[in-house]
Amino acid sequence: xxxxxxxxxKLAAQHLMFEMxxxxxxxxxxxxxxIISKMKxxxxxxxxxxxxxxxxxxxxxxxxxxxxxxxEPLTREDALKNAKxxxxxxxxxxxxxx
Amino acid sequence: MELRAIxxxxxxxxxxxxxxxxxxxxxxxxxxxxxxxxxxxxxFPGTMPTVNKQAVINAIxxxxxxxxxxxxxxxFDRKNYFYSxxxxxxxxxxxxxxxxxxGCLTFNSGDENITINIERLHLEEDTCKQFxxxxxxxxxxxxxxxxxxxxxxxxxxxxGQEVRxxxxxxxxxxxxxxxxxxxxxxxxxxxxxxxxxxxDNKRWSKVEIKNLNSLSNIEKAINYEVNRQKDLVIKGKTxxxxxxxxxxxxxxxxxxRIKTDSVDYRYFTDPNIPPIKLSDEFIKNAIDTSPELxxxxxxxxxxxxxxxxxxxxxxxSKETCAYxxxxxxxxxxxxxxxxxxxxxxxxxxxxxxxxxxxxxISAKELGELILLVEEHKINNSQAKSVFNEAVETGxxxxxxxxxxxxxHILDENEILDLIKxxxxxxxxxxxxxxxxxxxxxxxxxxxxxxxxxRKADPSLTNKLTVVELRRR
Numbered sequence: 092x093x094x095x096x097x098x099x100x101k102l103a104a105q106h107l108m109f110e111m112x113x114x115x116x117x118x119x120x121x122x123x124x125x126i127i128s129k130m131k132x133x134x135x136x137x138x139x140x141x142x143x144x145x146x147x148x149x150x151x152x153x154x155x156x157x158x159x160x161x162x163e164p165l166t167r168e169d170a171l172k173n174a175k176x177x178x179x180x181x182x183x184x185x186x187x188x189x
Numbered sequence: 190m191e192l193r194a195i196x197x198x199x200x201x202x203x204x205x206x207x208x209x210x211x212x213x214x215x216x217x218x219x220x221x222x223x224x225x226x227x228x229x230x231x232x233f234p235g236t237m238p239t240v241n242k243q244a245v246i247n248a249i250x251x252x253x254x255x256x257x258x259x260x261x262x263x264x265f266d267r268k269n270y271f272y273s274x275x276x277x278x279x280x281x282x283x284x285x286x287x288x289x290x291x292g293c294l295t296f297n298s299g300d301e302n303i304t305i306n307i308e309r310l311h312l313e314e315d316t317c318k319q320f321x322x323x324x325x326x327x328x329x330x331x332x333x334x335x336x337x338x339x340x341x342x343x344x345x346x347x348x349g350q351e352v353r354x355x356x357x358x359x360x361x362x363x364x365x366x367x368x369x370x371x372x373x374x375x376x377x378x379x380x381x382x383x384x385x386x387x388x389d390n391k392r393w394s395k396v397e398i399k400n401l402n403s404l405s406n407i408e409k410a411i412n413y414e415v416n417r418q419k420d421l422v423i424k425g426k427t428x429x430x431x432x433x434x435x436x437x438x439x440x441x442x443x444x445x446r447i448k449t450d451s452v453d454y455r456y457f458t459d460p461n462i463p464p465i466k467l468s469d470e471f472i473k474n475a476i477d478t479s480p481e482l483x484x485x486x487x488x489x490x491x492x493x494x495x496x497x498x499x500x501x502x503x504x505x506s507k508e509t510c511a512y513x514x515x516x517x518x519x520x521x522x523x524x525x526x527x528x529x530x531x532x533x534x535x536x537x538x539x540x541x542x543x544x545x546x547x548x549x550i551s552a553k554e555l556g557e558l559i560l561l562v563e564e565h566k567i568n569n570s571q572a573k574s575v576f577n578e579a580v581e582t583g584x585x586x587x588x589x590x591x592x593x594x595x596x597h598i599l600d601e602n603e604i605l606d607l608i609k610x611x612x613x614x615x616x617x618x619x620x621x622x623x624x625x626x627x628x629x630x631x632x633x634x635x636x637x638x639x640x641x642x643r644k645a646d647p648s649l650t651n652k653l654t655v656v657e658l659r660r661r
Contacts (some may be wrong), residue, residue, distance in 0.1 A: 108271060146458040152262060152466040159206050159243030162213035162227070170223045170231055170330070180222040181320070181327035187273050188321055 095123045192386050192422060194415040196352055197344030197395075199381040200359055201337050202369050203315060204247055209334035210314040211238030211281060216336075218375070222329035230334040232276040237461055240265075244336035245288070245467070247368040248312050249475040251338055252289030254362045254482060255307050259472055260288050263465040265312075269455040273328060274316035282339075283311035284456040298354040305355060306343040313337050338368070344383060344395075349411030353404050356380060361483045364507050373402050380407055384414045386422060393422065394430045398442055401435055410435035414442050486510055493523035502531045508545045512552045519556030526559055533573070537580050550579055554586040561590075565601070568646040601653065604645050607637050608657050622658045630654050 093099070097116050100123075104111055111119070133139065164170075167180055176183035206216055214227035229236040245263060252259050264286045267279040289310030295302055317333035319326050340359065346352045360378055364371035371377055379402050385395035398414060401407045414433070421428050430448040435441075481489075483504040490500040490513075503513050509530065516526045534555070538545060558575060561567045567575070567590070578589045611633055612618055622629040633654045637645050 146264075146460070147463055152464040154466050154468065154471075155239075156242035156245055156465065157208075157213065157239040159208050159241050160213065161208045161215035161217075164214045164225050164227060165231070167221070167224050170226050178325070178327055180224075181329050182223070183325050183327050184273060185326070186321055186324050187319065187326045 095120070095127065190388050192388055192419050194347055194411070194418075195344045195385050195387055195392070196346035196348075196411060197383040198340070198342045198346070198352065198355070199383075200340040200342075200356065201379045201381075202251075202340070202359070202363050202371075203332075203377045203379075204244055204336040204338070204368055205370050205377075206241055206243045206247070206336050208241060210241050210244055210312065210336035212236075212334055213239075214334060217331075220331055222327075222331060225331040226333065230330050232278075238265075238281060238459070240462065240465060241336055244312060246475040247336070247366070248288045248310065248338050249467075249472055250366045250479045251340075251363060251368055252292065252310050253476045253479065254366065255289065255292035255294055255310065255340070257289035257292030257307065257310060259467075260286055260290065261467045261469070261472065262286065263288060263467055265459045265462045266456050267459050270452070273326060274319055275333070276317075280313060280316065281459055281462070282313035284454075285458065287311035294355065294358065296354050296358050298348075298351045303351060303354075305345050305351075308341045308343055310338055310340050313339060338363075344385070349408035349415075352382070352411055353408045356404060356407060365480060365482050365486075365510075367480050367507075373404065376402055378402065382407070382411060382414075384411060384418070386415070386418050386428070393418065393428045396428065396430070396442075397432045397448070399432055399434055399445070406435055406437060409440055410442055413440060417442065483507075483510075490523070490527070493517075495524060495527050499524070499527040499531055502535075503527055506545070512545050512548075515552035516556035516559075519553060519560055521556045521559040522563060525563070526556060529555060529559060529576075533576060549583050550576065550586060554579075558586050562646075565646045565649045568643070568648075570643065601649065604637060604641075604650050605653050605657065607640060607645075608633060608650070608654050611636050612657060612661065619658060619661045630658065633658075 097120060100111075100116055100119055171177050171180070171182065174182040204216075208214060209216060209227070209230065212227040212229035214230050215225050217225055227236075229238060240263065249259055264283065265281050266284040268282050268284065269279040271278055287309040290308070292307040292310070293304050294307060295304040297303075313336075315332050315335040315337045317328050317330045319328055321327075342355075346355065356378070360371045360373065363369040363378070369377050379400055382398040382401065383395045384398060386393045396414060396418065398410050401410055413435075418428050429444075432445045432448060433442040434445050436443045487500045487504045490503060491497065495503070503509050512534075513523075513526060513530055516530070517523055534545065534548065534550075538548060555576075558572050562569055562572045575586060575589045575593070578584070578593070579586045582589070584592075618629050618633065630651060634647060634650045637650045637654075638647060
């Protein structure tokens with residue numbers, strides 16, 4: 092398993108576009124150490140490599156599909172409530188393409 | 190050294206469902222920005238996706254039309270990326286288990302039948318629409334979340350013409366299946382191309398051309414790009430792995446960005462949508478209730494007596510098929526109705542730049558007008574006059590007939606009386622006819638038409654004249 096060090100976390104933070112303090116990195120590293128050591132224990136279980144990877148904790152499926160009926164949309168005021176810059180009913184932001 | 194083009198496609202088809210892929214916000218085009226959105230489409234925290242049943246049915250129908258294997262478990266994955274067109278930070282798509290796999294489609298290009306293999310068909314949500322003006326970008330979320338199917342072919346096309354024919358066929362399939370409006374100019378169908386060259390020993394880097402939304406631009410973009418790449422190879426230059434766009438004004442492709450390492454979208458199964466089991470019955474029902482495709486209708490129309498040519502013209506558009514089928518309900522001759530639609534109606538549509546749905550004469554009215562001719566109640570030239578007047582004035586066919594009293598066409602007895610009167614007053618006509626002068630028939634028909642101000646049916650008059658002359 093790839094070692095998670097401060098550089099790995101810094102790269103991840105950069106990809107996710109947020110900054111963290113040194114203390115936060117230390118705390119997160121400690122968390123990772125704990126998680127990885129638990130993973131190691133799981134890895135020692137006999138026959139674990141033969142188990143299909145799971146996405147959900149329980150092997151269940153359902154058959155529910157929503158009927159194609161249009162509901163009431165949000166009012167424009169509600170939809171744009173959190174937007175900083177509104178221009179002609181659209182959310183404005185610094186140009187994202189050259 | 191023969192350089193050959195190899196082209197693969199990714200076709201995005203925006204559906205015409207009533208609600209969005211994962212929310213019940215309405216799908217309605219041409220509305221004010223940000224008025225067709227739900228909390229989920231805006232990625233408000235705590236909102237959860239629910240899968241649109243009709244979108245799944247549509248995907249099954251298209252997969253079936255493309256001869257694909259349909260997965261009976263529906264699973265969705267997150268494609269993670271950070272960009273303003275999707276505020277969740279990921280797009281819900283089907284990366285690991287597309288609903289359709291391993292299909293193929295055979296079509297005619299030039300003089301040959303070509304079969305193209307189709308790798309996958311998956312369901313996903315559309316992104317929001319971005320407008321870039323000066324230093325700003327503006328976001329309209331009405332499009333965000335509209336159901337989309339993406340069809341990915343194997344790189345097996347050899348020319349722009351083949352690709353164009355294929356996309357035309359895909360368009361016809363999704364329109365006839367009522368999956369999409371299929372309006373390429375409005376972005377309902379968007380095509381990304383992967384174009385590369387190969388010879389017997391080598392395959393060069395592939396270039397992606399994104400977001401083509403017209404059939405002619407697809408063909409032109411491929412022709413330009415293939416020539417550009419051939420030119421580079423001949424000059425010994427490198428073909429870069431890059432993404433380009435088609436510049437319509439200057440008929441060329443322009444580089445957007447160089448492809449470095451492929452982007453890692455960190456795909457993983459969406460934990461908010463547990464696997465959905467599609468029963469055999471559900472899949473079968475979606476297929477069995479599927480609307481007819483163009484080629485099925487063509488076959489059906491030919492059994493009604495239409496020529497290949499007429500059947501092809503009618504099935505060029507789903508709306509024309511609907512008009513034709515509605516007209517048939519009147520009981521008129523299918524062949525005559527097809528002729529009227531393909532000639533008279535199409536002429537008016539072209540002239541007025543309208544679709545058949547906007548045409549003022551309904552299919553029922555046209556069918557009934559044709560019936561009047563078939564029942565010899567009016568003649569063909571009168572029917573055309575009525576048709577033209579109804580088109581010009583916007584009045585109903587029946588109003589035009591009543592106004593002009595063209596419905597007061599002479600019946601068989603009235604015509605026969607006139608024929609007898611003409612023959613009685615000129616016995617020579619009978620003698621001439623019996624001596625082999627067949628022109629006499631045309632002469633008598635002409636007199637009847639003139640005496641009735643063309644209110645008699647010429648073919649009926651002709652028939653009655655011959656019978657009467659022979660009887661004498």
